[in-house]
Amino acid sequence: MNQEPHIASVFDRDLEAIQAMIMKMGGLVEAAILDSSLALESRDEELADKVRKADAAIDALEEQINTECARVIALRAPTASDLRTVLTVMKIAASLERCGDYAKNLAKRSTVLAQMQPIGGSAGSIRRMAKAVELLLKDALDAYIQRDAVLAAEVRERDREIDQMYNALFREFLTHMMEDPRNITACMHLHFIAKNIERVGDHATGVAEQVIYLVTGALPEEARVKGDITSSIRIEGGK
């Protein structure tokens, strides 16, 4: 569904510049997610340190985007759909900033985990989950730039797979902890990491929903099925 073509205005040029910043920010966040999960799997403390330091650039970009959006609103006084677009950009920037924080936290925990006994193949599973989430975020941002409601709907759908990966990991960690209490501390960290990656997926879904809203003028009808079911999981162990 394409919008009517219209003559490029100063507003359009402003918006393009802001969107370029969003894509740059998205690229940095995607790299942070991939690198931090790779640092976890390969126990690469240098790479983890790089991710932690790179987060400042992500935060700075959000500030820049917010300032620029406020400037455009004040200067151009956009109405209706143009205003909605600017407000959406600010929401997307806020989401990306949070995702950057999650990657930074993953990097921090990977340094601690590098000192502990590895837990089965869990670091590999987490890296695969991170890769899937990174693709999801990338597609959500592409859907935004191209105003592609079909791709956005697909992103929402695919987030359920991330939720399933998280649910499987959650059960795996519980089992490892019950089998051997020496695994508990490591599993608590790994679980946090998995949950935060799952949250990045939720943010990607949020971006996708904003795209659907921008293109169709309405949020998706059916409330999204909540895929993380662990809040109701009961596993009794130890006896």
Next chain:
Amino acid sequence: MNQEPHIASVFDRDLEAIQAMIMKMGGLVEAAILDSSLALESRDEELADKVRKADAAIDALEEQINTECARVIALRAPTASDLRTVLTVMKIAASLERCGDYAKNLAKRSTVLAQMQPIGGSAGSIRRMAKAVELLLKDALDAYIQRDAVLAAEVRERDREIDQMYNALFREFLTHMMEDPRNITACMHLHFIAKNIERVGDHATGVAEQVIYLVTGALPEEARVKGDITSSIRIEGGK
């Protein structure tokens, strides 16, 4: 630091109406936090169910506030500090919506935990932490309404106490899990709850920082000291 008094404009009246919605939303979120933690401690499934159902009203208020803010921006084309105020209101509403989600999640988990063996005095500790966080959020919103940068600075300071409460609980849960694997599932839920309450404190701090920004025109100089130190905690157990 008070702003210069100026003649009440249509913008001021619009803003007052929006701020009334923020306070209403804040009241609902505070009640949800208190009620969900009380439901956890007293194993009151009816109260937990009430909290879960009440979250829809919080979400609806955020939608309403966003719509109203967009309307005000489009209609009044506010500039400089007025625009900053409207954008801040939208950020506060987004924060409150997240906090409402945390309370709803707490309520959900409390229903599951009601079927399990209680863990020491942890439900009581969580309720006290929830009470402290609720006060923090209340003060952050009061600081906003009164544009009180001193109270806002105090909120930032007090969030460290919440972080300390969380750190203490984290260690407590690790110990319970290591002592008896039958505690693991319950502790995983309790730990999630504690972390989410700690995040409500972070949101209160975020609101306080917005207030400082609105009043002084700059975000607090020193980067806030990160009080959750659990990402680097190592406790080796079991042997």
